[in-house]
Structure formats: C-alpha cells, structure tokens
Amino acid sequence: MKIVLIGAGNLATSLGKALLDAGNDILQVYSRTMESAATLASAVGGSPVTKIDSVTKDADVYIVSIKDSAIAEIAPLLCKDRGEKIFLHTAGSVPADVFKGMALHYGVLYPMQTFSKAKPLKFNNIPCFIEGNDDYTFETVHQLADSISERVYVLSSEARKHLHLAAVFACNFVNHCYEISSEILAKHNIPFDVMLPLIDETATKVHQMNPKDAQTGPAVRYDQNVIRMQSEMLRENPIFKQIYECMSLSIHHVAQKKGEEE
Numbered sequence: 001m002k003i004v005l006i007g008a009g010n011l012a013t014s015l016g017k018a019l020l021d022a023g024n025d026i027l028q029v030y031s032r033t034m035e036s037a038a039t040l041a042s043a044v045g046g047s048p049v050t051k052i053d054s055v056t057k058d059a060d061v062y063i064v065s066i067k068d069s070a071i072a073e074i075a076p077l078l079c080k081d082r083g084e085k086i087f088l089h090t091a092g093s094v095p096a097d098v099f100k101g102m103a104l105h106y107g108v109l110y111p112m113q114t115f116s117k118a119k120p121l122k123f124n125n126i127p128c129f130i131e132g133n134d135d136y137t138f139e140t141v142h143q144l145a146d147s148i149s150e151r152v153y154v155l156s157s158e159a160r161k162h163l164h165l166a167a168v169f170a171c172n173f174v175n176h177c178y179e180i181s182s183e184i185l186a187k188h189n190i191p192f193d194v195m196l197p198l199i200d201e202t203a204t205k206v207h208q209m210n211p212k213d214a215q216t217g218p219a220v221r222y223d224q225n226v227i228r229m230q231s232e233m234l235r236e237n238p239i240f241k242q243i244y245e246c247m248s249l250s251i252h253h254v255a256q257k258k259g260e261e262e
Helices: 010-021 034-044 068-079 135-148 157-186 192-205 224-233 238-261
Strands: 002-006 025-030 047-049 061-064 086-089 105-111 128-132 152-154
Touching (some): 002 010, 010 025, 010 105, 010 135, 061 068, 068 086, 086 135, 105 157, 128 157, 135 152, 157 192, 157 238
Parallel strands (some): 002 025, 025 047, 086 105, 128 152
16 A cells, blocks of 8 residues: 555554565655654665655555554545545554544544564554544555454454553553652662563563562562552652652552452
C-alpha cells in the first residue's frame, strides 16, 4: 500500500520501518521539524514534509502517530479533500471516531509496546490492536497489521482505553520504579546493573505465574518495622516516600484479599 506517516517519533519510526519491510511504499513523512521528518524519511524511503498542505493526496492510507492531544487538531486539515482515503491513528487512549465527520474511512492501528528510536524492535511479536469504522477500513487495517505482526487483535475504542491504562502500569510505572531504584543506588555509589538479574527474574516469573502469586517482599507479609524504616529513609523525597507507602499498602491489600480467597 502507499502510505504517508504523520509523525516521526519513536512509534512512527519503528512502525514505518516495519511497514517498509513488509513491502509497503512510504510516500512521505510529515513532522513539524525538517530534521525529524528527514531522519525518518531517509530510513523508509519517502520524502520529508513539514506542512500539512504539502502532504500528497496520492496515498492509500494516512497513519497518524503523534501526541494524543494533537490528533484532533491535525485531523480536519489532513482529511480535507481526501474523501476515499483511509485514516488511522496509533494512540492507545484516543477513540477511532476522532476522525468522524472529517473522513469516510477511519480506524486504529495500535501496537502495544514501548518504543525508542535507539532500540530497534522486531515487530512480528508485538500485539497490534485494530479497529475500523466500516468493512473496507477494517479489511485494510487488518491486512496492514497482519503484514507486520503475528499477534493481531480486534478491539473497540472503549476496551483499548483500559488496555492502555493497564500498559501504563505494566510499563511506564514499572520503568519509573527502576528510575527511583537507580537514584537510590547512585547516592551510595552502587551500579544499577546489580538490579538486572532481579529485574529479569521478576519479568520471567510472570510468564509462568499470575502476578499476584509472584509477589514477594515486606509489603506482602506487611512487615511494619521494615516498611516504616524504608519509608523514613525516603523522607528527603516526599513523592518517592508517598509512592513507597501507597504501593506497600496496595500490595498488602491484594495479599490480604488473596489470603481470604484461599
């Protein structure tokens, strides 16, 4: 298919390369800055543009991969005079009908993964969640998703919001905990890489166990002496202290409920 990428960030970069590898033709890459547009365009073979009115009308599919709040702003400009074209966005928490009233054919192609330009990923194992407002769009987005991933799921906009929320906990919040850990270690000249075996084992366990069953540590048994001591150690950073206390309480409540169920 002939595709235009609207956006040149982390997700657009990985998705654009995957679509190219699958045999699609990336005609253009749009970004607000020429540097970003040109960098991705050089990697996927299209031409860079920085103005929406310079975007070609010759593409089959326009894939919008920009920050959530900007999708509604750019949609009317992008959809104008492109009646039969298909418009997709890649956001987790934005409904498909953000294009409603501006496009005849629209939907979602949401790859659920954490993306960084500096770390290439194989797309074939990334879960892709799709939606289309009509049969034509659905078949097209399904074909695109199938061309890059072996794990394609049909999901409504409402369900996708909850999926995205779950992903924030499983990825973004977990990574922030790594950052807190890193800061604590750095203050005492301990390298963060000593945590890597622990991180790897924790992640491996949930491939085989329910996260509830895999949980360990002082909060599970609600060891108040340890919890109180560790909370006090964070007194210089009230936000970290609050996170520690809230997480400990939440883990304890889940462990209590698990015990009652058993």
